[in-house]
Amino acid sequence: MTLAMSWDEWAAHDALGLAERVRKGEVSAAELAxxxxxxxxxxxxxLGAVVEVFDDVVADPLKDGLDPKGPFAGxxxxxxxxxxxxxxRLQEQGSLFMRGNRPAEDAWLTQQMRRAGLNLMGRTTTPEFGVCSSAENPALxxxxxxxxxxxxTCGSSAGTAAMVAAGVVPMSHATDGGGSxxxxxxxxxxxxxxxSRGVFSIGPRLSDITGYVSIQGCHSRTVRDTAAFVDACRxxxxxxFMPYWTAPEPYVELIRKDPRPLRIALSHEWGDYRATPHIVAELEKAGRLLEELGHHVAWALPQADLRAAFRAQTTCYISNFAQVINGLLTARGLDRPPAELIEPINIRIWEAGKDLSYTERYQMQAVFNSTARAFGAFFEDxxxxxxxxxxxxxxxxxxxEYLTTSDNPEVLDWFENLWKFFAYTPLSNLCGIPAISLPxxxxxxxxxxxxxxxAKQANDGLLLQLAAQIERALGGRWNDGRRPATHVTTA
Structure with a gap:
């Protein structure tokens, strides 16, 4: 098969760069697909990262309603x-239990992505129901x-991470309930x-009330692609249940300007959890770069009860996932999860959460509130x-030990083990604040x-501005300009 461009040329383009070539008539959306x-x-x-390619929209990108006039142009x-x-289309959620599940409608965000001109051409891997840290069940x-x-790759946006890193696609969909x-x-x-909350809808089946910590997003290789995705799909x-907010200026415009000098706190001491010495040294190195860019950097931490916050986050996951599994069981007339089709930790989560009282849920919500207020006070300074x-x-x-295939008999111990590893990401979900990982x-x-x-609630634009400033300071060379061993340019 003759391809539209060499792999070096392909990998040199981000999503907006490819879209510009489509608009100029140099390449078609079908050729990109x-x-x-x-x-x-x-x-x-x-890599084992892709569940399915939709051959029909590879052949005809307009088949499912993609708007070729959207900013991503196919x-x-x-x-x-x-x-x-x-x-x-099939959506099997990384589970043998969900084999053959074929939803009858587009989600609202799916429609937004198509209006944005994205060609939704396949499915990437995820652990069962997105619960654990890695898409790693040999049965799947x-x-x-x-x-x-x-x-x-870690998870739960496992396949997406691999495909973007390997240069296969410039962007891919991801979700985040605690760092995914x-x-x-x-x-x-x-x-x-x-x-932040109030950016991407999880409707019509769920809302910000039913999905407290869940958020949508993408992986990309350039800040402008992420900015454009938010602008187009929000x-x-x-x-x-709540108003969805819009930024005063499109992020693709905002990120062209450096942020004002910022007050940036560093921390790796997060409740009971600490990073390894090498990781702390990498954090300090990042802090020095930000000082060179003119920002004030010092060690500081929100005055929140982080132990209580992680307990509340655990309650949230157990109660939410238990009800998700309950709904799936009810739809099939089952009394309990079949052990041969649902992974052991997810069964234990269901057992622990299916009868959780409203009192426990209310106590969880109270800690969510006090934690969010503490982070809010911190972001005043x-x-x-x-x-x-x-x-x-x-x-x-x-x-x-981090997988839902684990044989750990204690579900609370399993979660505590997760928090020791993934300490720094979950509380931004709890608080509804924006957060970004930069390579x-x-x-x-x-x-x-x-x-x-x-950053504080609705300061997504400031995070993207800072990310774009760093990207420029690095000459666009994230990862020191290195590429993975498995990559389209070397495969």
Whole structure:
């Protein structure tokens, strides 16, 4: 098959760059889709990141209602197999139990993506129901890190992380209930923004009340692509429980200007959790770069009861996921999850959460409120807080203690083990504040490592401005200009 461009040329373009070539008539949306499909064919045998390619929209990108006049003009885009539904397409949520599940309608965000001109041409891997840290169940698939396939991508936006990092697509869909956009972005060398509440709809099936901590987003390799994605896809579906807000200026315009000098706090001491010495050194290195850019940087931490916050976050996950599983069981007339089709930790989550009282849920909400208020007070004095993306380095494939295939009999112990690793990302979900992982650090073994910035509610634009300033300071060379071992230019 003759491709529209060389792989070096392909990898040199971000999504907006490809869209510009479509608008100039130099390449068609169908040619872009065919090239992305060829990239999947080359890299996915090593990575296990793509569940399905939609051959019909590769052949005809306009088939499902894509607007070619949107800012992305037919750029290929992959959907995490969880979250927004696509009418008539399989969505199996990383679960044997969900095999053959075919939603009957588009989600609101799906429609927004198509209006934006994105060609939704396939599904990427995720752990079962997005619960755990890695898409790693051999009965389904094992998703591997393109920098070194002995390691996981982490999750739950596992396949998306691999496909963007490997240069197959410039952007891909991701979701985040506690770090699932940002952690795989950090471990695969991508940019991953978790926006504030009130940006991306999870309607019509869910709302910000039913999905307290869940948010939508993407992985990209340039700040302007993430900015354009937010600009084009934000907004509430009819009947939202809260108003959806719009930034005073499009982010693609805002990021062209440097932010004012910012007050930036550093921390790796997060409740009971601490990062490794190498990771702390990488955080300090990022702080020095920000000082060179004219920002004030010092060590500081919100005065929140972080132990209580993590307990409340655990209650939220257990109660939410238990009800998700309950709904699936009810739809099939089942009394309990079948052990051969649902993974052990998810069954234990269902057992722990199915009868959770409203009193416990109310107590959880009270801690959400007090934690969010403490972070809000902190952001009266500071613009940004900078942490590592995780406290520990990327796990190797087969590290089962973080997986929902784990044989840990104690679900609370399983969650506590997660928090020791993924300490820094979940509380921004709890508070509804924006956070971004930027690929500006490196692990001792050479794998990428994300530096994680959080800001106050609705300061998404400030995070993107800062990210764009850093990108310019680095000459656009995220990850020191390195590429993964598994990449379209070398496959």
């Amino acid at each position: 065919r090239q992305a499909a060829a990239g999947i064919e080359m890299t996915d045998p090593a 750029v290929p885009f992959l959907m995490k197999d969880l979250g927004p539904t696509l009418k008539g 698939y094992v998703t591997r890190n393109p920098w070194n396939t002995d390691y996981t 956009i940002r952690i795989p972005a950090g471990f695969n060398g991508n940019i991953g923004l978790k926006p 907004g509430g579906a009819p009947g939202e 500071w613009d940004i807080i900078l942490t590592p993306i995780t406290a520990l380095p990327t796990p190797r494939i087969g590290t089962t 500006m650090a490196q692990q001792e073994n050479g794998l990428p490592f994300g530096i994680h910035a959080q």
